Amino acid sequence: MTNELSSPAIHRRAFLKYGAAATAAVGAGTWSPFVIAADERALVVAINSAPKFLNPNYLFDGACYYVTSNLFSKLVDYMADGSVAGDLAERWEVSEDALTYTFHLHKGVKWTDGRPVTAKDVVWTIKSIQAEKGYGNAALAGIVDVAAVDDHTVCIVLAERNSSFLAQMAQRYGYVILPAHIYEGTDPRANPANLKPVGSGPYVLTSFGPGDHIQLDVNPDYFRGAPQVKRIFFKFYPEYSAAVAEIRAGGLDLMLSSPPLSAMRQLQKTEGVSVDIVNSQPELMVWVGFNYRNKILADVRVRRAIAHAINRSQINQIVYGGTNKAAETAYLSTSPVWNSDAKQPGFDIAKANSLLDEAGYPRQNGRTRFKIRYTGFNAATGGAQQIGEVMKQQLAQVGIELTLETFDFGVFAEKILQKRDFDLTWSAGPHGPDPQLFSNFVASKGGRNCMDFSNPEVDRLFVEARQAPDMNVAKQKYQRIQHIVAEELPRLSLIEWRMPMIYSNRFSHYWWQADSDKVPNDCYRLVKPV
């Protein structure tokens, strides 16, 4: 039998003693050097999910843009202030008939593999987007010819005049100029460079593996000068709680997602963390659409009554803590074509009741006039469910019973966009800066016109605005559209959504803070360590 007292095994007391010491040693490490501490030159950015590829030209991936806006250049690009500026294009000329655009490219621009960026790359990129019929093809449909005049000049010919052409080429997602020498002769959707890009942007990809982050390092040959922040990490947080904890602990510098209001309030009080509420880009409007196939909602008096019954300022206070703006018009108030006179019906319970009585839905003995469904989806802006809850209370005051349903986008799209299985639908989508984007929602053939609203005058005005010789002429058309939409009310704008930018005070000069006319959104070229 083993004599346990003489056993060479560690004695229990010794084990506890050394164990405690070891724990303390590891613990000491935990509380200081092991905690994420951003290198002075490294910026750590939290995004919701890992990008699936790093080429936005052919397929859609919501996370891709955050990274690729630092890896690639575009021909023209939207700056953070909403203006369109040249990127690879140093300048351009438009022919008198506005059908031919001649772009002159910056000279001396290099791909990260050392080869020069030339007009051939621009031509190949545009033709490949058209050939692949990818995500951005619709915006290029009007191009009938694109050719390289010389190494640094590209000529694009349009089938018809398009006042939104530059805005479309500058759109946030897609249209990055790709290296023809890497992609030519291959299947561009399956090219290995989609995961290891060769770009001409301010940064170059260093690592994009199966881990929890992407690393970018500065491109020393960037044609506008190397950025001050030498290294960027994008870290993936599918759930906001971990990101909130990390930014409070100092392990993160910027969150590109908006946590719930309660978490945001906590972050506003956290030392070393700031929260700026900024106009998002693309600018988003939260709105509800009325299904014209529902015979109750097909009556404009009912739609106007619902608009009168919804207190949009209250929604802004309850759901967003007053950080956003209650919408008064169909277009965003930041739009260059905004019509401040084309106001939607304001909050007025008496008027709502009167219109509903007039429409033939009397409220007898305080009973419900009719029931309708509210269908939303879990969007990045958040608030679909909460807005529904508030609207349910507000509409109950005029005798309308609202039942709520919220889905993920896949189910929502099937119910709303395919089957039209809804009464009142919630949505949040880009409404700018290009005013022509609104046609997607209210033109007869608009992809997001789930209401099935159709007004020949609106369709005609969109075409006329697109073909207008200049923006002043186009503006009149867009303003008339806003007036018609406010009258007929196929949809009701609720909130002009603004993005809460949550960041550590270790860096400054983000795109919404300084030089917003020189840098696009999500580009860290001008960011400086504090």
Next chain:
Amino acid sequence: MIGYIGSRVFLALPTLVFVVVLNFMLTHLAPGDPAYALAGENATPEYLETIRQEYQLDRPLMAQLSAYLGKIATGDLGFSFSYRQPVLGLILDKVPSTLTLVVAGLILGTVLGTLAGVLAAKRYQTALDATLNVLALLLFSLPIFWLGLLMILVFAIWMGGLPAGGMTSLPPKQGLAYLGDLAIHMVLPTLTVALHTIPTYFRLTRSSVIDALQEDYVVTARAIGLRERTVLFRHCLRNALLPNITVAGMMLGSVFSGALLTEAIFSWPGIGSLMYGAVIQRDLPLVMGIFTVSAICVVIAILLTDITYSLVDPRVRHG
């Protein structure tokens, strides 16, 4: 023995085929159009049509099923809609991260659950036994995602110090420092997985040890003057652990699913995070691939459990 193993493998195959078919039907019949989920909110009808054709979503369901089964038979799990890469490669990339979490959580949960079970059995019907029972019931009742969020709130936000998400600090460390950093990042997710596992092992061990303590061989061991610790751990626990082996295989599925949720909460870059994105984007081949690989792992674990059990207790293979 070989005949026994052969018969178990033979029985496992139809189970796998059934699981694959069930997965296929569930994912395809679930509401939600994959084309819309992939194309995004502002996609044009033309782009949606391109996606439907490219991914053969316009083919009849049975034709898609037979094509999928044909691929599976050759070891091809298909091509991810959203990543545009082979599914198997995507999953294999994430296996080490998930395995690290599952194994660490399972070991910690098994050890703590078993020790707590022995302790409760030894102090049967005392205040300690009652307290441990209540704690186990509480842990068993808590949904794992809630437990994970609670961990973040307490240890990362209120107490501070422990990282709440990810697998490494940034910039990543090298060599031994990397391992230390990984260990620190593993604390909260591993504890979450382990706490989810503990109640099962606790309850099982407690009841087995209570039974074993009544056995004749325990009385004999005490009678010959062995120390109580030796009686308990060397004789009593060894016999009482048999049911734990049976449960280990079954638990793998539960721990695996728990780890997948834990990964999403703690931003752990494993199969769970991969699946989270795949479900949101209706990336059907990837979702099915993850389900199939998970099912294979669980079936293999149960198979190994059966074989281990038959080695430990020969009556099983002759029964």
